[in-house]
Amino acid sequence: MHVLELAKRRKTVRKFLSDAPPKDAILKALEVAKEAPSGMNAQPWHFLIVSNPSTKAKIREVCEGLEREFYRNVKGELADWLKERDFSWKKPFLSEAPYLILVFGIAKYPYWLQSTWIAVGYLLLALEELNLATVTYTPPKPRKVEEAIKAPKGYKLQTIMPVGYSADPKPKYERKKLEEIVSFV
Numbered sequence: 001m002h003v004l005e006l007a008k009r010r011k012t013v014r015k016f017l018s019d020a021p022p023k024d025a026i027l028k029a030l031e032v033a034k035e036a037p038s039g040m041n042a043q044p045w046h047f048l049i050v051s052n053p054s055t056k057a058k059i060r061e062v063c064e065g066l067e068r069e070f071y072r073n074v075k076g077e078l079a080d081w082l083k084e085r086d087f088s089w090k091k092p093f094l095s096e097a098p099y100l101i102l103v104f105g106i107a108k109y110p111y112w113l114q115s116t117w118i119a120v121g122y123l124l125l126a127l128e129e130l131n132l133a134t135v136t137y138t139p140p141k142p143r144k145v146e147e148a149i150k151a152p153k154g155y156k157l158q159t160i161m162p163v164g165y166s167a168d169p170k171p172k173y174e175r176k177k178l179e180e181i182v183s184f185v
Helices: 003-009 023-033 053-073 077-086 112-129 142-149
Strands: 045-050 099-105 155-164
Touching: 003 045, 003 077, 003 112, 023 045, 023 099, 023 112, 045 053, 045 112, 053 099, 053 142, 099 112
Parallel strands: none
Antiparallel strands: 045 099, 099 155
């Protein structure tokens, strides 16, 4: 499949079937992610795959605590947007998805942040090619999750990606037209 077709098909999913995809599929997607370009070729990322139900429950508990606080304080346009889409502090996908992929950037390298997110982009398309669904979920205070799972010093949690087969019937959000986002000078 061509990259454009994958990108047009990929959507954010927050509801998953309980059937676990084969671990080999997850590893195949990560094989693609590791090929992303990076500053100094440092490859400053680390992927932690979580399938243990008690670990997923612990991550969910920490994240939902952080989300409660966030939702109490959010105001304005963002609050309206979240309410319109029926989002809340509850994050069941963190324990219901068969896998969580926690993506860390290793902060001692130059351009670690940009490089890590390029790898996430590769991972999103690789998962789509394998008919696996995900959402890039970033908790309001990632450090609390790092502490809860005892991440190594210098590892900065960038996103938690629940991965599995989609049970989410909602359509993909509409994308802007190319002429709305491109300029020439």
